[in-house]
Amino acid sequence: MKISKRISDIPMSGIRKMFDLAGPDSINLGLGEPDLNPPVEAIEGMNAAASKGLNKYGPTAGIPELRNAVADRFSKYGEMTGDNILITPSGSSALLEIFESMVDPGDEVLIPSPGFVIYGPHAQLCGGSFDEYRLTDGDFQPDIDDIQSKIKSNTRMIVVTTPSNPTGGVLTEESKKALCDIAQDKDITIVADEVYDSFVYEGKHVSFMDRLDVSVVVNGFSKMMAVTGWRMGFICANRDVMDPLVKMQYHLCASPNMPAQYGILNALPVMDGYLENARSVFKTRRDLISRRINEIPGMSIIPPRGAFYAFPSYDLNMPSSELATELAKNKLICTPGSAFGRYGEKHLRFSYAASEEKIETGMDILENVMGRLR
Template structure:
């Protein structure tokens, strides 16, 4: 007779399988065009892959330094200095991570103690709150209002208490595509001035900002840089999301604490890939040209859906487009995306998945980081509704 299964007491009792996994699986089962999960369906240029092979064959296949290969940390620091005028010491203030999600989790694990409050802006990317709760922290949610999803500084100020340890921000913002302005960063600086609040700034779409706007990194603002852990992602920048390589910038005092956790939850990151990325970064146009590249895709997607019944919300950055389907259905967004996937043949993400209470405004998220043929096939089906 088999033994009874052990039933552990879950540390995340309200968490199931991430919506991105659910929708991608559904898209595969239905043979649908997958505009749900946020990854490109095209490759980086062959030079990047050639450099990985080069370093593998050159014997660079053992553990790199815990904080990352010096060549890559130096390239990151040089890029940030050029773009934002921010000087980070590659030795003590730059760490290479196993993707942005690991970086975000590690930042929370390093700095949030049981009972600490962490302010998040909702709709919120789905990894933030579980990371907070696993450390015994208390998520404090502040809503971003459609259609522009701008931060409400009165509400944010009201959310700050003596127990606030951290504020997590994301610009350009997933899922909404909203981009913070210089005034927003100034308001944030005023909000945290005189406190010991740490800002975790998720800037993985830093190079995907449209219509001539400028990405306002916390690194660009010295008063914020002094208290911020900034997270970015090579996967988003170079179309290699499956490689899971990102990085963190932080002043040395914060980075000491970050690395204490980093060394035990991942230790270090793939050596030949790090060296290949350092080589690839030598040509700045590879990241500087990303905004125009994705703006062309955004504009194509929006124009192709112009004849549809979807109401397209503003998109100032990222490679996501929000759309209201109120003119098509009054079904909950979770039911609508299942119908859209299984019957129409296009997969999307329900925006209610980014709200703790399942708030449903009949809005879905499409990913336009796809080849034109993929986007054309999806738009033809969506316009036929």
């Protein structure tokens, strides 16, 4: 059968590749999903909805009760109503819907590097292209000079991720202002990916939800409620772009999962307590993994302020894909920095959404392998 050039041109994700090397007794610090249980209210709400017969198609933009409840919760970041919220079948599809609605063939999208793996391919799937902008060393802020130098007449969008996968970096107010100024001056849209907004351990999350004049914001319930398998996300956008986004969503899925929407709705009121506990668990693990990494000669990390990833650098003269493969052979799964773009090389990504015991064992393996290779 003929396969489109559009999809054939896109390489397989470097994250998935490492999973193929994982044996059953490997320590897996490659997975970007919380190992916590979802709030019971979410499961109960979803089960109750399914039992009551709410198993049919629903409104394309999501059920109004959930759109309004999400707007209420996220009003802490900016003024909005349910009309600014589109419930989507995952953060990933939210991103694709935005790209499909805003990128034309020939347009270019600037994406963070190191950065999450789907932005570049999404630009290509829309017939556009992408260029990578650099994050600064250590605190992983967008390098504004690098962005300025890469803006061209066809630059349509700048993607920003905060807190960041893979770096754990959290955007500062100064970086946000600089990005918004560029967006305004050059008529470029900011796509802010804020799916880790619940996981900030120091300082506070800096959201673009109060700048819907220049940005479209993606968030989701996968990480927030530990329901990665439910495939539930949302977009927060200004009313002008909502209609095309809803039209795009109609073509993608007709309407989001009905029982899951009721589950999310039922859990939203308990999220403050649930997330306080989740943050405390992750912060302890972050401290543990950062300390262990910094004790290994040749590896170093500034403890990341957000998300649940450690992205240390190393000083071996070896590409990150080779080092990650060597670790996988020794039963530790992580992701090579190069999977996250041109500026991710000489780093490894470890997810600390895993038990302290697994983190300790994983770091023992890392210490041994690094000791042998140096």
